[in-house]
Amino acid sequence: MASDGDDEQVSNKQVILKNYVTGSPKESDMYVSSNGTIKLNVPEGTNGVVVKNLYMSCDPYILIQMKKPNTNSSKPPVSALTGFGVAKVLDSGNPNFKKGDLVWGITGWEEYSLITDFQKMFKIQHTNVPLSYYTGILGMPGLTAYCGFHEVCYPKKGEHVFISAASGAVGQLVGQFAKLFGCYVVGSAGSKEKVDLLKNKLTFDEAFNYKEEPDLDAALKRYFPEGIDIYFENVGGKMLDAVLLNMRVHGRVAVCGMISQYNLEQPEVLHHIMSVVWKQIRIEGFLVFDYYHLYPKFLEFVLPYIKEGKITYVEDIAEGLESAPEAMVGLFSGRNVGKQVVVVAHE
Amino acid sequence: MASDGDDEQVSNKQVILKNYVTGSPKESDMYVSSNGTIKLNVPEGTNGVVVKNLYMSCDPYILIQMKKPNTNSSKPPVSALTGFGVAKVLDSGNPNFKKGDLVWGITGWEEYSLITDFQKMFKIQHTNVPLSYYTGILGMPGLTAYCGFHEVCYPKKGEHVFISAASGAVGQLVGQFAKLFGCYVVGSAGSKEKVDLLKNKLTFDEAFNYKEEPDLDAALKRYFPEGIDIYFENVGGKMLDAVLLNMRVHGRVAVCGMISQYNLEQPEVLHHIMSVVWKQIRIEGFLVFDYYHLYPKFLEFVLPYIKEGKITYVEDIAEGLESAPEAMVGLFSGRNVGKQVVVVAHE
Structure with a gap:
């Protein structure tokens, strides 16, 4: 229920877009403003929620x-x-949320937000894990990895799985879910540090630095001499083309994203779509929002693994809203190692 | 059981490949030879079958x-x-087939063949239809259309379906199956005659001649102002690219073939694969052999429609093995109207 008093405005630091982005985003496309203000109580008669x-x-x-x-x-x-x-x-003016509740979902890049759309808002029930995990392994990326692998890829034990952007928020989890499921798992990433992480900490069978592979087709043939059953696609472009050449008959490509393409004025063209015919491949784009109903099932699946230490989760944490533009831009150049999070406030 | 006598050799006209084909096949890449001979009885102790x-x-x-x-x-x-x-x-030396049986399956481009692989050989049970139908609506193309539409496309009543090469062996059936299922159906073909056939005889809602459309994207927007739910892909190349731009969210592309691409030294590139991400599209290549177990179910489905005249089936029949090279080559230039069949012998 909305509180009656406490009508004071407080300062509200915000990350604001300065210019629409063409090509790659630059830090200068955003700015952090201290001009914003917000009332910390919910407007009377509404069912909004004010959050920190x-x-x-x-x-x-x-x-x-x-x-x-x-x-x-x-x-x-x-x-x-x-x-x-x-x-x-x-x-809170919403019966489903009360003062003191911890939540995860769509909010603003600012100190305080007034939330009015609750479709993508979950109350956090388990707090004996780092809260930042709810931006990652226990949030949207975790559910994305789980649904993408288990619902879109139709995996079978022993199958050969390739994951691009494998040390990212989603990739690192797909790889570990696939290992726990009994698959052979190889990942690609963009630095030696990330490759070491994949092999030494994240239980991948193999990993390679795509930036050091002039011939991606040859690299894939080295790690998958018998071909790829499942490709978890995060990058698009040349990597997808090389993968199509190396898929097995009845292979599945779950398309989570194509980050290498988002900044291009014109996306790269695909040369090997004919593989879909020759090898009866399925390519499927998916969006986590179509699987939100599986979130409780996913938590049941993943929480025990976290508690037993059977899953490692790597975060790259930047401190303060001021660091947001740099963190955001770094995502597209692969600067982050692990899931990129920005701390707005310590609880 | 193999017969003991009748060991005589008879002349066996054959269609033989003269040169390996690069690019498009030409009539001169094949020749019809009258030099062949065959024994009309099965070699003793084998389970082969000799057919006419x-x-x-x-x-x-x-x-x-x-x-x-x-x-x-x-x-x-x-x-x-x-x-x-x-x-x-x-x-016959095979207990599953006896003299006089009619069969359909993989055989030779010749007057008589010795069959030893029975995996793709069916005994014909229903003979009150034209026997040539077992090369089409009641054979591999029919099963392809049925499985491709009902098993790969996951159709829903009222959905908007687009079919390329729509007057071909498979396309004309997919369109009619989709209409019978309750979908809105549009087809593309390569001549006015084929377009008229689609609209006037084959129950398509709309059809267009892709050769008269300089802008395929605009053509599709004309017939699908609200987008395409299902694309049954027979041609590939520019058409697939234009379709990807016009798919609805959660659209499905069943890839049966890409005939426009087979003759090219280098297949055309695809520009709009990113649509898979933005619209959660599924693209799936399939092969009829994976659905052979559904053949009895398919016959139960399709035979009543044929008998009740609810399905029209158009064949383009060429007479004699001598016509085979021309008929085969014509397939790739779209010369045939309807399913291309060659009569080897009248029963």
Whole structure:
């Protein structure tokens, strides 16, 4: 229920888009403003919730709101970017949330947010894990990895699985889920540090640095002499083309994203789509929102693994909203090692 | 059981590949030889079957055996091409087939064949339809259309379906199955005659001549202002690219073949694979052989429609093995109207 008093405005630092992005986002496309203010109580008679944001999640899809929509507006609105985050409820006009609740879902890149859309908002029930995990392994990326692998890939024990951007938020989990399931798992990443991480900490059977492979087809043939059954696609472009050449008959490609393509004026062309015919391959794009109903089942699956230490989860944590533009831009150059999180406030 | 006598050799006209094909097949890549001979009884102690071929089916996949395999052989073997056909059993060493049986399955482009592989051989049970139908609506193309539409596309009543090469052996059936299922159906073909056939005889809601559409994207937007739910892909290349731009969220592409691409030295590139991400599209290549177990179910489905006149089936029948090279080549230029069949012998 909304509180009656406490009508004071407080300062609200925000990450705001300065210019619509063409090509790659730059730090200068965003700015952190201290001009914002917000009332910490919910407007009377509404079912909104005011939250204090704790952690924000840097995800590739955020680029979508940075691109110019098909309208006449030449300048972006002066309001905070939005994205997945972890937050604490300060005031609530919604019977499903009460003051003090911890939640994860879509919120703003700012200190405080007034939430009015609860479709993508979950109350956090398990707090004996780092809260930042709800931007990752216990949040959208975790559910993405789980559904993408178990619901889209139709895996069989012993199958050969390849994952690109394998040390990223989703990739590192897909790899470990696939290992726990009994598959042979190889990942690609963009630095020696990430490759070592995949092999030494994240239980991958093999990993390689795609930047050091002039011939991706040859690299894949080295790790998959008998071909690939499942490709978990995070990058697109040349990697997808090389993978198509190396898929086995009845192979499955789960397309989670194509981060190598988002910044290009023109996406790269695909040369080997004919493999779909010759090898009866299935390529399927999916979106985690179609699998939200599986979140409770996913938690039952993943929480024991976390508690027993059978899954390792690597985060790259940046401190403060001021670090958000750099963290966001770094995502597209592969600067982060593990899931990129920004701490907005310590609880 | 193999007969003991009748050991005489008879003349056996054959369609033989002269040169491995690069690019498009030409009539001169094949020749019809009258030099062949065959014994009309099964070699003693074997489980083979000798058949008299009645109808042969011209299918795009035959091109595969015309292309040079990855070996050192510079010349193709001097033996008949193989393909789907309808035949009559003359002698049998196999308990499943007896003299006089009619069968359909993989046989030779020749007057008589000795069959030893029965995995793709069915005994014909229903003879109150034209026997040539077993190269088409009641054979491999029919089962392909049925499985491709009902098992790969997951259709829902009222969905919007687009079919390329729509007057071909498979396309004309997919369109009619989709109409019977309750979908809105549009087809593309390569001549006014075929477009008229689709609209006037084959129950398609709409059809267009892709050769008269300089902008395929615009053509599809005209017929699918709200987008395409299901695309039954027979041609590939530019058409697939244009379709990807016009798919709805959660659209499905069943890839049966890509006939526009088979003759190219380098297949065309695909520009719009990113649609798979944005619209959660599924693209799935399939092969009818994975669905052979559904053949009895398919017959139960399709025979009543044929008997009740609810399905129209259009064949393009060429007379005699001598016409085979021209018929085969015509397939790749779209010369045939309806399913291309070659009569080897009238029963």
